[in-house]
Amino acid sequence: MKRYFGLISCLFLLWGCGLKSIPEWRTASFNHLEQYKKYFLTGREQLAAIHFQKAVNELKGSGNLSLLMTVYLTRSALHVAILEAPQGEEYLEIAKVWPSDDHQDYYFLLEGRFAEIQKSSLPTSYQDLVTTIEEGNAKRITETIRNIQDDLSRLIAIGVVVRHGVVNEAILTQAVDLASVNGWRKPLLIYLNRLKSFYETTGKRDQAEIIRLKIELLKS
Template identity: 35%
Template sequence: MSLFSRVLPVLLLLSLAACSSGPKAPDWQMEAKNSMERAVAAYLEGNSRVEAMEFGRARSELSSTGRTDLMARAELLRCASRVASLVLEPCAGFEPLRQDAPAAERAYADYLEGRLQPQDLALLPASQRAAAAAGADVAAVRGIADPLSQLVAAGVIFRAGRASPALLQQAVDTASSQGWRRPLLAWLGVQLQVAEKGGDAEAAARLRRRIALTQNAAASAKP
């Protein structure tokens, strides 16, 4: 199950629904779905300005419903993209909503921050539940079909201090295959730290070249 399908289930597949013979989906649903998708994509690509703009649009659409559960899920999706990129800060946007958020959303927020209670494991999305139950098993992370969910699981394991070299490589490969510059640089940076700490000068030099290539490509793409 993808993170989009878990965190924003009401907004999922609305583009298909809009093309069906049934009633037209409300405008707020389509606008919120599209803005959230663009916001997450922009963040992972390293474009903070576009991410902030699109997320603001999504929040505006969701706030028109007065539904705490939808707003909480949007905030959690935003925080999940940060955990995937190793920006391990509190999920500040969710906390004002915590008191009125459903139990599953509270459990997911705790999971992202590395303080999930064992009794709440069953409340997690299926993919994250398997990874959380397996601990630091890289095979469990690799078995998650959705790339963003995979990086989230890896980020949670890293936050707990249990990330193996194999898990770091898996995260790098996932971010690279998706063209997600921000998490790729974050995970490459961790690999570089490990190489330097272990005295592997050849690996460290190779990683510095790859990081520089990724950073230079981003700089050249800016107008």
């Protein structure tokens, strides 16, 4: 979706920029969503849940269904980033009464329903990702992910392809590096475990043992 993550501040704060001031609910919902993302990725689930609900409440008070869908899809995207299934139930309920092609295509991306996507509705980097997934070239997929500029968008892209069955050392290492440099403890541990499993299944037991020891140190 064109406004997700890299341009999410524009979506929340600059829509209606002709107004003399930004409505308080818009600023509050954006700030709560940013706090939700931070706490979710650092593994502080209770604080994440509090800020997510506050963002939802602000948007329900405004009646802005488009932004409300964005918040629900943001949650889905973060779950995909840590290799969990997207939680799209609330989004789908809103989409029944407020359909949006842009939101729908981003939802299809998170679900891995690539054949149903109108790629022009996605950011260029995600358009390229869908194309390479359809081609089935793992090396090209890895390169496409590496070219995504925004770190969180790149981690989400990794989640999409890994859940789709595209797993190699380069992709998993990218995820570990992204999580490490941003201090995202939750995905860091998840991808370290996936990298350990990858090394074990490919016979690289020395590398797997190094990763196992690193995980133990990080958890202690």
